[in-house]
Amino acid sequence: MRIFQNSGISPSYRARLAGLVAGVRGFEPQKEVFLNDRYGAAHILLPMHAGSPEAFFTNGDDESLQRAWALENGLGEDASLADILLAQIEHHKTDIFYNLDPFRYDASFLRRLPGHVKRKIAWRAAPGRIDFSGYDLVVCNFQSMRRLWEEQGARTAHFFPAHDPELDAVAANRNRDIDVLFFGGYSRHHQRRRQILEAVASLSSRRRVVFHLDLSRYTPLAETPLGWFGPLRAVRRPRTIRSVSAPPVFGRAMYAELGRAKVVVNASIDMAGPDRGNMRCFETMGAGALLISDSGNYPAPMRDGETMVVYEQPQDALDRIEQQLDGGTWDEIGRAGNRAIREEYSKRRQFERFLELV
Structure with missing residues (x-):
């Protein structure tokens, strides 16, 4: 099972991350710097930190990280972040797309996914109007939030953050x-x-x-x-x-x-x-x-x-x-x-x- 997890970084964290990756070249080295810093680690699935060959992790809103992958894989400089994320999913031959950033990558992005993506799951634990059509499941650990998504037509399930052993x-x-x-x-x-x-x-x-x-x-x-x-x-x-x-x-x-x-x-x-x-x-x-x-x-x-x-x-x-x-x-x-x-x-x-x- 090939799992692709997309996350994101807050505007306030960008300055710290920029300092950590200063002088670091390449997609994998930059990604490892991020994962080692443990930002949002409670939400990152075990295979992503373990480096499983069937797992792929990225922050789809991290321009530096995503441009590094695009450069290494022959995408033009004018490729949008959405185009890069889509290319990563196609290259990975993803079965399961798990998205922690459905506000940025909503139903309009899902319509572009290749046919080999069998399941699309989103995490969302904060209020807001999001088009979840196209997602098979919306998960979080707050019952009140799940009811809100269900009222908007989404299918939901209980899921939870995890303890970071670090x-x-x-x-x-x-x-x-x-x-x-x-x-x-x-x-x-x-x-x-x-x-x-x-x-x-x-x-x-x-x-x-x-x-x-x-x-x-x-x-x-x-x-x-x-x-x-x-x-x-x-x-x-x-x-x-x-x-x-x-x-x-x-x-x-x-x-x-x-x-x-x-x-x-x-x-x-x-x-x-x-x-x-x-x-x-x-x-x-x-x-x-x-x-x-x-x-x-x-x-x-x-x-x-x-x-x-x-x-x-x-x-x-x-x-x-x-x-x-x-x-x-x-x-x-x-x-x-x-x-x-x-x-x-x-x-x-x-x-x-x-x-x-x-």
């Missing part, structure tokens, strides 16, 4: 110098998150608190006098949050920060609905830090008070953090979280589930 070495470190860590986006979609972060940041007078924020592009302007009034106020950080803010981190740099943290706070975005268990939860528990996250519907291995801790309101989050740090129970629950994720959501189990779906 995090086990991170989890082994228990000498941690950051008391409370957060990393994630900060934009107009994050007003509830803003309330939680503002409460948690108040701990900085007596705890080491670090927020690695991926800011809205409007935030720098919002934090000038021009941003005091009007719509920009929605992306302006309160002073308490700014005082503990640091640049965003990705890949192994993010793993390193997780290995320094006792507690990691998770705060779902406003549009997330009742479902919980985003990739941040998997990464935090996988790294052996204590996950403190907002209430909602979690998968079974994420159990309040046993493998992670749940809060209801911003002040409640504050109280839970203090309780865990004062009592030292963050360590015990953090270890339990690592065991639960490692056992229940291994790469092997993830791939076995994928094979069941195809």
Whole structure:
């Protein structure tokens, strides 16, 4: 079975990746640099990291990577990224096309696929209007999202991120110098998150608190006098949050920060609905830090008070953090979280589930 997995990179990660591949020539060497950095590793199937000859992985929106393949395989400089991705699928003689970027490569792209592609599967765990016609299956681990896709006419199934075994070495470190860590986006979609972060940041007078924020592009302007009034106020950080803010981190740099943290706070975005268990939860528990996250519907291995801790309101989050740090129970629950994720959501189990779906 020949599996082709297409993924993508966020605009914020591009600068880090460009630095990592600077001076690296060729498609395979650039791809290996990306895979080794572990960006989005929870979603990358086992054969892709294992280098299986029947597996092909790429980031279809990575211009440098895709142009390298095009140059090596005789495509002209005017070939679009969609044309390059299509040529890769044809060259690979793909049976199963697994796409993590259906917003970019939707039904219009699928209509161009060669006949040897027998199954087309998309992952999508965020809201948005996407044409899924042509996909045999749309998968994610959020029931509310699956219902949304089904209302749009898609067939769906439950699938899940996996524990990255590279995090086990991170989890082994228990000498941690950051008391409370957060990393994630900060934009107009994050007003509830803003309330939680503002409460948690108040701990900085007596705890080491670090927020690695991926800011809205409007935030720098919002934090000038021009941003005091009007719509920009929605992306302006309160002073308490700014005082503990640091640049965003990705890949192994993010793993390193997780290995320094006792507690990691998770705060779902406003549009997330009742479902919980985003990739941040998997990464935090996988790294052996204590996950403190907002209430909602979690998968079974994420159990309040046993493998992670749940809060209801911003002040409640504050109280839970203090309780865990004062009592030292963050360590015990953090270890339990690592065991639960490692056992229940291994790469092997993830791939076995994928094979069941195809």
